[in-house]
Amino acid sequence: MNLRIPGPTPCPPEVLAAMSRPMVDHRGPEMAALILRTAPRLKSAFQTKNDVLIVTTSGTGGLESAVVNTLSPGDHVLSVSIGNFGERLAQIATAFGAVVTKLPFENGRAADPERVADALRADPALKAVLITHNETSTGVTNPLEALAAAVRPSGALVIVDAVSSLSSIPVKVDAWGLDVVVSGSQKGWMLPPGLAFVALSERAWEASKTATMPRFYFDLAKTRDAQAKGQTPWTPALSIYFALDVALDMLEAEGWEQVYARHQVCADLTRAGVKRLGLELLADQRFASNTVTAVKAPQGMDVSLLRKTLREQHGVVVGGGQAELTGKIFRIGHLGLVQEDDIKATLDALEAALPVAGFRPAVATV
Amino acid sequence: MNLRIPGPTPCPPEVLAAMSRPMVDHRGPEMAALILRTAPRLKSAFQTKNDVLIVTTSGTGGLESAVVNTLSPGDHVLSVSIGNFGERLAQIATAFGAVVTKLPFENGRAADPERVADALRADPALKAVLITHNETSTGVTNPLEALAAAVRPSGALVIVDAVSSLSSIPVKVDAWGLDVVVSGSQKGWMLPPGLAFVALSERAWEASKTATMPRFYFDLAKTRDAQAKGQTPWTPALSIYFALDVALDMLEAEGWEQVYARHQVCADLTRAGVKRLGLELLADQRFASNTVTAVKAPQGMDVSLLRKTLREQHGVVVGGGQAELTGKIFRIGHLGLVQEDDIKATLDALEAALPVAGFRPAVATV
Numbered sequence: 253m254n255l256r257i258p259g260p261t262p263c264p265p266e267v268l269a270a271m272s273r274p275m276v277d278h279r280g281p282e283m284a285a286l287i288l289r290t291a292p293r294l295k296s297a298f299q300t301k302n303d304v305l306i307v308t309t310s311g312t313g314g315l316e317s318a319v320v321n322t323l324s325p326g327d328h329v330l331s332v333s334i335g336n337f338g339e340r341l342a343q344i345a346t347a348f349g350a351v352v353t354k355l356p357f358e359n360g361r362a363a364d365p366e367r368v369a370d371a372l373r374a375d376p377a378l379k380a381v382l383i384t385h386n387e388t389s390t391g392v393t394n395p396l397e398a399l400a401a402a403v404r405p406s407g408a409l410v411i412v413d414a415v416s417s418l419s420s421i422p423v424k425v426d427a428w429g430l431d432v433v434v435s436g437s438q439k440g441w442m443l444p445p446g447l448a449f450v451a452l453s454e455r456a457w458e459a460s461k462t463a464t465m466p467r468f469y470f471d472l473a474k475t476r477d478a479q480a481k482g483q484t485p486w487t488p489a490l491s492i493y494f495a496l497d498v499a500l501d502m503l504e505a506e507g508w509e510q511v512y513a514r515h516q517v518c519a520d521l522t523r524a525g526v527k528r529l530g531l532e533l534l535a536d537q538r539f540a541s542n543t544v545t546a547v548k549a550p551q552g553m554d555v556s557l558l559r560k561t562l563r564e565q566h567g568v569v570v571g572g573g574q575a576e577l578t579g580k581i582f583r584i585g586h587l588g589l590v591q592e593d594d595i596k597a598t599l600d601a602l603e604a605a606l607p608v609a610g611f612r613p614a615v616a617t618v
Numbered sequence: 619m620n621l622r623i624p625g626p627t628p629c630p631p632e633v634l635a636a637m638s639r640p641m642v643d644h645r646g647p648e649m650a651a652l653i654l655r656t657a658p659r660l661k662s663a664f665q666t667k668n669d670v671l672i673v674t675t676s677g678t679g680g681l682e683s684a685v686v687n688t689l690s691p692g693d694h695v696l697s698v699s700i701g702n703f704g705e706r707l708a709q710i711a712t713a714f715g716a717v718v719t720k721l722p723f724e725n726g727r728a729a730d731p732e733r734v735a736d737a738l739r740a741d742p743a744l745k746a747v748l749i750t751h752n753e754t755s756t757g758v759t760n761p762l763e764a765l766a767a768a769v770r771p772s773g774a775l776v777i778v779d780a781v782s783s784l785s786s787i788p789v790k791v792d793a794w795g796l797d798v799v800v801s802g803s804q805k806g807w808m809l810p811p812g813l814a815f816v817a818l819s820e821r822a823w824e825a826s827k828t829a830t831m832p833r834f835y836f837d838l839a840k841t842r843d844a845q846a847k848g849q850t851p852w853t854p855a856l857s858i859y860f861a862l863d864v865a866l867d868m869l870e871a872e873g874w875e876q877v878y879a880r881h882q883v884c885a886d887l888t889r890a891g892v893k894r895l896g897l898e899l900l901a902d903q904r905f906a907s908n909t910v911t912a913v914k915a916p917q918g919m920d921v922s923l924l925r926k927t928l929r930e931q932h933g934v935v936v937g938g939g940q941a942e943l944t945g946k947i948f949r950i951g952h953l954g955l956v957q958e959d960d961i962k963a964t965l966d967a968l969e970a971a972l973p974v975a976g977f978r979p980a981v982a983t984v
Contacts, residue, residue, distance in 0.1 A: 253640070260641040260856060271857055272638040274619070275626040275810060277935050308676050308812060312852040313835040347834040438853055444641060446674060446812050446855035466832065468713040469679040486678040487804055489812035489855060490626060491637055569643050 256598050257571040258388045258416055258544035260438040260445050261588030263495070264502060267442055270495040278490060284482030286493055291479055293500045294449055296508060297418060298433060300425040304451045305475045306496075308489045311415035311436030314448025316344050317470035318411050318432040319382075322456050324464040325349025327379040330371050330408070331356075332363045332399065336389035336574045341382045341413055348465045353378070359390050359577060360546070362539035365402035372406040380409040380431075386417035389574045391535045391546035391583060393421060400428045409459060415439060418449075419503070420515045420543045420587045431456040437492055440515070440543065442499045442588045446489045515542045518586040518595050525599035526584070529606065530614025534581050543587035546573075548580065550611050555579050558609035565608075566601035622964050623937040624754045624782055624910035626804040626811050627954030629861070630868060633808055636861040644856060650848030652859055657845055659866045660815055662874060663784060664799060666791040670817045671841045672862075674855045677781035677802030680814025682710050683836035684777050684798040685748075688822050690830040691715025693745040696737050696774070697722075698729045698765065702755035702940045707748045707779055714831045719744070725756050725943060726912070728905035731768035738772040746775040746797075752783035755940045757901045757912035757949060759787060766794045775825060781805060784815075785869070786881045786909045786953045797822040803858055806881070806909065808865045808954045812855045881908045884952040884961050891965035892950070895972065896980025900947050909953035912939075914946065916977050921945050924975035931974075932967035 255262045263271075276282045287306075294304035307317060319341075323329065329350040331342035334357045346352050355371050357363050363383070372378055381403045386393045400410045409431040414423050418433065420440030425433050431453045438445035450472060452460070460473060474485040503511055519542040523533060526547050534546035549555045555572055559582060562568040571583035586595060606613050621628045629637075642648045653672075660670035673680055685707075689695065695716040697708035700723045712718050721737050723729050729749070738744055747769045752759045766776045775797040780789050784799065786806030791799050797819045804811035816838060818826070826839060840851040869877055885908040889899060892913050900912035915921045921938055925948060928934040937949035952961060972979050 253642070255641055255643065257643050257645075260644055260853065262641055268638040268640065272634040274634065275621055275628055275804070276619070277621065277623050277937075278626055278811070279623075279937075280929075280935065309679070309835065310674050310852040310854070313675070316835045344834045347837075348832045436853070438641070444855065444857045445644070445853045446858070466714045468710045469675065469682045469836075471713075486676040487626065487802070487811045488676070489810065489858070491810045491857065492812070492855070563646075569646065571643075571645075 254568045254594055254597055256585050256594070257569055258583060258585035258587065259436070261442060261585065263442050263444060264589055266502065267495045267499050270498040271444065271491045273491065273494045275490060278487055279483065283490065286497060287479060288482040290493065290497050290500065293504070298425045298451045299423065299427065300451050302451055302453060303476055303479065304449050305472055305479060307448045307450060307470070307475060308446060308486070309448050310445055311434065311448055312340065313470065314415070314434040314436060314450050315341055315413055317448070317450055317472055318434050319344050320348055320465040320467040320470055321472045322409055322411065322432060322459040322463050323348070323350055323380060324462070326351060328353065328375055328377040330378050330381045332368055332381060332383045333357070334361060334363055334384060334390060334392055334394060335359055335387035337387055337413055338384040341384065345382060360392060360534040361536050362392050362394050363399055365395065365398040368399055369402040372403060372408060378406060378408050380411050382411050383413070385412050385414040385423060386421060386541050386543055388416045388544055389577065391533070391541045391544045392539050393417060393541045395539065396423065397428045400430055404429055409456060416543050416587065420511070422512055425451055437496070440587045442502070443492060443495050446492045447496065515587060518590050518592060519545065521592055521595045522584055522586050525595065528615050529603055543585065545584045545586065546581045547584065549582065553611045554609045555582050558582060558605055561605040561608045562601055566605060568598050568601040620934045620960055620963055622951050622960070623935055624949060624951035624953065625802070627808060627951065629808055629810060630955055632868065633861045633865050636864040637810065637857045639857065639860045641856060644853055645849065649856065652863060653845060654848045656859065656863050656866065659870070664791045664817045665789065665793065666817050668817055668819060669842055669845065670815050671838055671845060673814045673816060673836070673841060674812060674852070675814050676811055677800065677814055678706065679836065680781070680800040680802060680816050681707055681779055683814070683816055683838055684800050685710050686714055686831040686833040686836055687838045688775055688777065688798060688825040688829050689714070689716055689746060690828070692717060694719065694741055694743040696744050696747045698734055698747060698749045699723070700727060700729055700750060700756060700758055700760060701725055701753040703753055703779055704750040707750065711748060726758060726900040727902050728758050728760050729765055731761065731764040734765055735768040738769060738774060744772060744774050746777050748777050749779070751778050751780040751789060752787060752907050752909055754782045754910055755943065757899070757907045757910045758905050759783060759907045761905065762789065763794045766796055770795055775822060782909050782953065786877070788878055791817055803862065806953045808868070809858060809861050812858045813862065881953060884956050884958060885911065887958055887961045888950055888952050891961065894981050895969055909951065911950045911952065912947045913950065915948065919977045920975045921948050924948060924971055927971040927974045928967055932971060934964050934967040
């Protein structure tokens with residue numbers, strides 16, 4: 253199968269092999285060595301000098317940890333949402349009692365730093381801004397550096413969902429002044445789902461001291477203190493830690509800059525190929541994501557039938573639309589373990605499958 | 619390695635092989651089929667007609683889900699604690715705003731149903747009782763049926779940590795009237811850590827409708843609704859689901875009654891062997907656990923040195939004591955993938971290692 257959804261992504265054979273290693277004592281010397289060897293290597297990907305914490309949960313759990321460790325019920329929070337995952341982050345903050353002001357942008361558009369700055373000026377009580385770096389549901393990458401710069405004068409914390417960007421698209425956590433940044437193992441990391449990675453700035457740790465949202469499993473201070481000793485507060489998903497060690501070897505051997513460049517190449521190839529077939533992208537081209545491309549379904553095209561045909565006739569799995577975009581778009585993932593040949597095969601399959609789903613491709617040569 | 623800690627437990631080769639299967643679309647037909655095939659099979663182990671929910675988290679996250687889905691801040695809760703994990707459950711309830719009354723029992727003792735009934739009579743406002751079925755830190759299995767019966771007249775919810783018992787020791791969730799019951803994949807299930815299993819009674823679901831403790835990632839109503847459609851609310855730890863399917867095949871092929879009997883045999887063998895060496899058990903013999911045996915360190919014995927010698931010289935990994943029991947006990951896990959030969963090898967190694975750690979075994983023949 254050519255798994256071309258925006259996560260879970262395909263895993264290299266070496267990573268899958270590590271997943272099948274026998275269990276060890278999670279409090280013993282092998283695991284302590286693994287944690288102390290692995291966690292510091294995450295800093296390069298996060299471009300931070302601070303600890304990157306590993307939590308046994310999915311990306312959504314990582315986002316919950318970001319919110320509940322830094323905020324208190326009643327805190328004013330600005331939700332800068334450009335799609336489904338932006339909404340989810342706002343829902344988390346609301347569930348834990350934050351007073352959330354929504355600043356939504358149309359599907360396919362990036363957030364506008366000017367409007368973020370305006371919203372912050374309108375409510376000086378805003379304590380934090382929730383930003384999705386890469387919106388998996390629409391294939392848009394926000395201009396995170398500019399957005400963070402727009403927040404900075406207000407003093408609000410910048411809480412970032414980088415689940416589907418970090419490790420595939422540069423995220424300069426320290427240089428851009430990001431306070432909490434979350435990624436997830438099943439995206440660019442070439443790992444199965446089950447671990448979230450969370451980095452906190454000094455300011456975020458300071459905020460955590462007075463943040464009163466209740467937390468136990470997701471108490472990151474406990475994780476930080478344990479991780480410093482090669483431990484975890486609760487039993488971790490050992491297998492994915494084993495695999496992380498191997499995936500980091502591979503990503504580091506390639507080099508992070510080359511990893512980002514490869515994602516750029518595959519994304520460019522995807523976008524050009526889709527457009528050559530006569531299809532339109534959902535994303536504003538200036539902010540099109542290097543990890544996922546959302547393609548508009550032309551009038552009369554059956555997205556379900558397209559996905560079924562791709563899967564059953566061509567062994568290519570693409571994503572559908574989420575929420576109100578269901579049936580209106582399909583999404584091609586190009587992150588993690590991805591090479592140009594995977595994209596070419598996807599485009600060939602797409603060209604063959606489109607007529608079955610009611611659309612005649614514009615050009616036969618891909 | 620003969621991994622004889624009370625979890626993570628060794629996994630069969632077939633289970634480890636399943637851990638290395640390639641990723642699939644977590645919203646696609648293979649995963650839906652897997653969820654719809656697997657989740658119902660958990661009911662036999664839980665001895666319940668209700669849904670058993672699968673959550674991507676460790677056992678502690680499963681316990682948090684049990685608390686936050688059924689209680690509200692300010693609710694009066696009785697914590698029946700017989701050790702470290704009982705304390706943890708109380709800490710979770712406290713962190714989320716419950717008013718917790720503690721009814722602790724000495725390390726090594728089981729909880730007394732009479733005293734539980736007394737505590738409930740003393741505070742008619744008690745909304746729930748937190749009970750550890752099998753206390754991993756002391757090797758004690760509570761008389762859960764009697765404890766639940768003692769709670770019943772009060773109408774309080776019975777919330778049970780069965781992380782290290784369920785699947786190895788019978789837990790009759792429906793017959794005993796248990797309201798929320800939690801287990802964890804890395805115990806008797808012969809799986810790596812990363813999944814928790816949670817069953818809720820009708821009463822618990824009813825309570826969840828008015829329970830106001832904040833929850834998002836651990837919102838079990840979302841999990842229930844998604845699972846009924848072969849979905850999960852957030853990206854699940856696919857690999858452990860693959861492995862669960864295989865482990866259930868193996869456990870069902872053996873038969874649950876035989877699985878329980880095998881644990882009884884291995885536990886009896888462990889206890890008899892340890893006593894024959896002249897050592898004492900921590901647990902009140904009437905309530906000694908069939909999944910873990912806690913052994914008292916005699917005066918002058920160095921537990922660290924014993925564990926190190928067992929590991930390095932004999933390839934046997936046993937657990938130490940937790941919290942105030944550190945250095946005072948060691949613990950032998952006999953749950954999940956365990957046969958008599960594993961226990962005999964452990965006892966042989968123990969006999970050889972004890973003199974190194976400062977204790978002369980009573981009898982040379984094991």
